[in-house]
Amino acid sequence: MNRVKSTDIIIHAQASxxxxxxxxxxxxxxxDGSNTVRQVLIGPDRLYPGAKFRMKMYMVVPYTITNTVVTxxxxSEIAWRHSGRHVWRYQLQDLGGGDTRVTESFEWGKAPLRYLYELFxxxxxxxxxxxxxxxKLKQHFEAQG
Structure with missing residues (x-):
């Protein structure tokens, strides 16, 4: 079973x-469209392969999560995962004319709790x-133009 949800949007901005x-x-x-991400607690200013960053989160109760960049x-593409082993991924496709297709994906196929994710x-x-x-990303970039 393919355990990926994704969506995309075209944004008038350079992929870079x-x-x-x-x-x-x-x-x-x-x-953040989930309103769960609160702030960076530890990590680099800019990510790189293998970088780790810890975020302060809130979903019913406050918690922290440490992510590792895996792609x-x-x-063109950046992805990270945490101990739950699901992956958040962004893929960027330059469409020319200053437009970029941005695809965001949530992949939970390797997550130990994948069946509970689906149940809930x-x-x-x-x-x-x-x-x-x-x-929100589109608004951020296109409102500047």
Missing amino acids: ELFDYLARPANHVSV FAEN GVPSRNLTSMVRTLA
């Missing part, structure tokens, strides 16, 4: 600008949050 923004954990708070292809509707809720995240 979008990638740089997404590679900076401090920016995640402002575009890093400058200006986590993938569907995450898809809704990703749609909101990409809308």
